[in-house]
Amino acid sequence: MRFLLVEDNSNLAAAVLDRLRLDGHVVDHAADVEAADSYIATTDYDLILLDIMLPDGDGRDFLKAHRAREGKTPVIVLTARSEVSDRVGVLDLGADDYITKPFDFSELEARCRAVLRRQGGGGSNVxxxxxxxxxxxxxxxxxxxxxxxxxxxxxxxxxxxxxxxxxxxxxxxxxxxxxxxxxxxxxxxxxxxxxxxxxxxxxxxxxxxxxxxxxxxxxxx
Structure with a gap:
């Protein structure tokens, strides 16, 4: 699978990249909205992991624009906000799932698998x-x-x-x-x-x- 990680925290990004690449996934890293836009304009991804607070904009705006372009790539939002209204808000904008920071990497991997199964139209990966x-x-x-x-x-x-x-x-x-x-x-x-x-x-x-x-x-x- 090819993933795009949109995250400006370099330490967290490095840890996520290492974990997902260890699983065999190809992962590109964008530290801001501009870089993320550039990546998705040139490459197809199986999954996007999206931070909300980015240096040059709001991840929710990126998500909204992505869906407006009929982008069907599933998106998991990475958020430090735990309020129900914030989680509901990103789901209503078109996110397929969210995970609250700080998170356990095994949970992140499980959520990625679940979203990709749903994207495949069934409960089995086989x-x-x-x-x-x-x-x-x-x-x-x-x-x-x-x-x-x-x-x-x-x-x-x-x-x-x-x-x-x-x-x-x-x-x-x-x-x-x-x-x-x-x-x-x-x-x-x-x-x-x-x-x-x-x-x-x-x-x-x-x-x-x-x-x-x-x-x-x-x-x-």
Whole structure:
């Protein structure tokens, strides 16, 4: 999953970034509204974590503008305000959830999983493709009765493929989905992760197909 964290407190932002990246998510960090606007104008995100009090504006205004643009990306508001009226207010503006500072990281992770499940239209994260049974949020993969252990980037790459089976993904698109803006990588890195994923899927009904000059797609053998 690719997340956008909008938070001006550098210590809190660093801690959240470390935790979410440890879970294998790609996370970009914006310290103000201007940077957040720039990020969402150029990249699609699976989830936005949004602070309210920002140096150049109010996070609620950002949320309102995002929804007015028909932005459907789910938003979890990070707020130090515990009054019921404040929480109701951000929900009415279009937030999908909120969490009150200070918060426990395990609660933040649980709320992210819950919002992403709702966004997926069901109570289960599990995706099935042929004999694959994949839960991207739990980080588990089974091929028939066989359990397959994936590293973070491999897991996120499979998540991208299974979100749109048979769709061709260019190397440039995969770089955008797998790496944050502060990571310097080349498209050759995608070849490495695709090769690793192919080895993991060997013997299953699913295969990663190279479409010459265009990219890669997942298909059933």
């Amino acid at each position: 995706k099935r493709f042929g004999d694959l049974r994949f839960d991207p949020l739990a980080g588990t993969l089974q091929a028939g009765a066989r359990s397959i252990a994936l590293r973070n980037k491999e897991l996120r790459l499979l998540e991208i493929f299974l979100a749109a089976p048979e769709q061709i993904h260019s190397k440039a698109k995969l770089v955008d989905r797998l790496f944050s803006y502060d990571e310097e990588v080349s498209e050759n890195a995608i070849e490495v992760y695709v090769a690793r994923l192919r080895k993991h899927l060997a013997g299953s009904q699913a295969q990663i197909v190279t479409v010459r000059g265009l990219g890669y797609r997942i298909s059933l053998a």
